Amino acid sequence: MVTFTQVSKYYTTALVLLASVCCQTSGAQGAAAAIAPAKAADSCKFKPGQTSITVTLQNNPNAFEPVCQPTRIRVNDRTPVKLTLENLSPIEICTPSTKASTPTTVTNPLESIINTVAGLKSFDFEQNINSNDFMQNMVTIDSYLGLQPRTPTVTPPPQRLPRNQQTPDQQALTLFNDIAGHVLETAQKITKKQTVWQGYYQTDSDAMVTYLFTDYRGVNYTQFDPDGTPALAAVRAHIATSSIAANGYTDAYPPNELDYAKLQMLIDQMKSLQSRLINNCTTSGKQCDQEILHATTHLVDQANAYMSIIQDNFKNLQAAQSTLATSFTALHKIEVDYKDRLVSGQIRIASGVLMQDFTLGADYSAMDTGTISCSSDTSPAVATTDAIYYSITFQNIPAFTVSAGLLTTFLQKNEYGVTQQLNNTTTPPSTTTVFAITDSARASVLPMAYVNYRIGRPTLKTWWGEPNNELIIANNVSMGIGINSNSGTNQVEFFAGDAVSFSRVFIHAGVHFGRTESLGGGYSLGPVPSGFTGTTAPINWSYHPAFSIGLSVRIAPF
Numbered sequence: 395m396v397t398f399t400q401v402s403k404y405y406t407t408a409l410v411l412l413a414s415v416c417c418q419t420s421g422a423q424g425a426a427a428a429i430a431p432a433k434a435a436d437s438c439k440f441k442p443g444q445t446s447i448t449v450t451l452q453n454n455p456n457a458f459e460p461v462c463q464p465t466r467i468r469v470n471d472r473t474p475v476k477l478t479l480e481n482l483s484p485i486e487i488c489t490p491s492t493k494a495s496t497p498t499t500v501t502n503p504l505e506s507i508i509n510t511v512a513g514l515k516s517f518d519f520e521q522n523i524n525s526n527d528f529m530q531n532m533v534t535i536d537s538y539l540g541l542q543p544r545t546p547t548v549t550p551p552p553q554r555l556p557r558n559q560q561t562p563d564q565q566a567l568t569l570f571n572d573i574a575g576h577v578l579e580t581a582q583k584i585t586k587k588q589t590v591w592q593g594y595y596q597t598d599s600d601a602m603v604t605y606l607f608t609d610y611r612g613v614n615y616t617q618f619d620p621d622g623t624p625a626l627a628a629v630r631a632h633i634a635t636s637s638i639a640a641n642g643y644t645d646a647y648p649p650n651e652l653d654y655a656k657l658q659m660l661i662d663q664m665k666s667l668q669s670r671l672i673n674n675c676t677t678s679g680k681q682c683d684q685e686i687l688h689a690t691t692h693l694v695d696q697a698n699a700y701m702s703i704i705q706d707n708f709k710n711l712q713a714a715q716s717t718l719a720t721s722f723t724a725l726h727k728i729e730v731d732y733k734d735r736l737v738s739g740q741i742r743i744a745s746g747v748l749m750q751d752f753t754l755g756a757d758y759s760a761m762d763t764g765t766i767s768c769s770s771d772t773s774p775a776v777a778t779t780d781a782i783y784y785s786i787t788f789q790n791i792p793a794f795t796v797s798a799g800l801l802t803t804f805l806q807k808n809e810y811g812v813t814q815q816l817n818n819t820t821t822p823p824s825t826t827t828v829f830a831i832t833d834s835a836r837a838s839v840l841p842m843a844y845v846n847y848r849i850g851r852p853t854l855k856t857w858w859g860e861p862n863n864e865l866i867i868a869n870n871v872s873m874g875i876g877i878n879s880n881s882g883t884n885q886v887e888f889f890a891g892d893a894v895s896f897s898r899v900f901i902h903a904g905v906h907f908g909r910t911e912s913l914g915g916g917y918s919l920g921p922v923p924s925g926f927t928g929t930t931a932p933i934n935w936s937y938h939p940a941f942s943i944g945l946s947v948r949i950a951p952f
Contacts, residue, residue, distance in 0.1 A: 398523050419863075428830040440465040442854030442864045445473055449782055451481040453611055457778070465783040465862045468589045471788050472756040477766065479782075482741060482748040483610040484732040486778050488768040490752050522781045567686070570667040573660050574693045580657045582699040587653060588707045590645045591632075595714040598629045602721055614932070615748045618732070620725045633719040649711045654704050661697045668694055728771045757788040791866055792951050793848045795900075799946025801842040801876060801889055803906040805938060809833035809881055810913050810931045812922060829913055829931050835880070842876035844946050846893050846900060868895045874944065878909070884936070885909040889942060902944035 450461040518813010668690045675682035769775040811832040852868040876888030915932035
């Protein structure tokens with residue numbers, strides 16, 4: 395048997411589970427609220443340079459996850475960013491968390507990796523509320539009496555005389571029997587009405603549960619109108635204050651104390667007559683009629699039992715009405731809060747759905763991360779979405795940059811030295827000491843640090859195959875300096891040219907000014923003149939230009 399404490403818990407649970415209306419889809423409503431595939435795909439795309447993000451909430455079965463988590467974006471310093479949630483439900487309240495700002499070190503040479511938080515925890519809610527008859531503890535007079543045994547009455551005199559010919563005691567006995575004969579009929583009328591209203595409140599509870607579990611996300615938000623919906627018309631009528639009817643037994647009015655006023659009057663009259671009929675049994679020295687004592691006591695006790703059952707049922711019905719009223723009041727408050735948010739501009743209607751905008755503010759040379767969470771407008775609130783994470787990098791596209799990498803130069807490399815040359819024209823063969831090129835290369839690679847200056851406006855695109863990552867394409871004037879150790883000694887060399895940058899990656903093309911060797915001292919390639927006693931060739935160094943291509947990664951600003 396369900397108690398009314400349990401009934402209250404059922405309705406509290408129902409209000410808490412308002413969060414799950416986003417997770418329930420019913421017939422055509424669910425189909426109307428489904429997100430078009432094209433729109434869902436568009437919400438996942440990122441347009442470089444945009445300062446707004448739209449997050450689309452879903453319906454069942456993925457109500458806790460948006461169509462896409464917000465894209466990590468880069469905006470210029472001190473640029474406000476707007477994040478918009480669409481497809482909200484009227485019962486949802488969404489709030490951002492405290493923004494966590496991570497300042498960016500401008501000259502940091504290290505690459506930083508941004509980790510996206512994954513694996514959002516979901517919440518499972520019980521999808522059904524026990525809709526068993528919560529009035530099972532109602533007791534009817536018929537069930538109490540079983541087969542309705544014949545009501546005992548006081549045995550009348552063998553020959554019943556007309557009332558005007560009866561003695562006062564005989565008149566009291568006749569009146570008592572007449573009143574007792576109306577008690578059961580009166581009690582049955584009352585319990586019949588209570589049974590009818592028991593069904594009304596059960597139907598109302600089912601209607602409330604059904605309404606609470608309706609899907610209000612997307613285009614279904616217009617259907618949230620607890621004060622006007624026909625689905626709850628009976629609930630609104632049944633929780634109204636009881637009216638005083640001309641006939642207290644009519645089913646048109648909720649049960650009230652007037653229903654059992656007639657029964658109470660009959661019982662009071664029976665008790666008054668009983669005192670007179672059993673006076674001999676309570677007065678010393680008089681003979682007691684045991685049959686009258688037994689019958690009157692039985693009938694009065696039975697009438698009191700009827701009254702007790704009816705009053706208990708009435709209290710249960712009052713509790714059911716109060717529970718429904720409390721639940722409907724909570725639902726009405728949600729509607730009032732929703733309309734207040736519309737009027738105040740916290741939420742808005744656009745494209746046929748509810749939206750909420752969050753201005754995330756502006757920052758300077760920082761990475762701002764945070765979350766937005768939605769919960770039901772109930773007490774206690776229940777999450778309707780997992781945390782929605784966002785990440786914004788505030789950073790201007792720099793004009794001056796420093797990058798480091800490699801340079802491939804096509805400057806001819808020749809190293810000179812003194813070596814031995816085999817002479818096969820003599821017999822036996824001999825060797826000759828000569829000046830010769832001991833090492834050469836048509837191209838070489840050396841480390842290079844570049845200073846780049848962006849010219850013109852950059853082009854904002856996305857990486858190929860990476861629609862969520864911004865690609866900044868810019869043209870730069872580039873100058874470089876490096877150390878070339880390919881000749882065996884460290885030589886300072888330079889670069890000047892153009893560089894095309896793809897975000898942090900630079901491709902350089904231009905002129906390499908490299909130092910090359912030549913044979914010094916007026917000597918020339920060939921046999922070493924007599925009188926030369928050195929073991930290494932005299933070397934001259936000079937700068938020469940050559941075409942070169944380089945590749946580097948930006949290290950400053952970060």
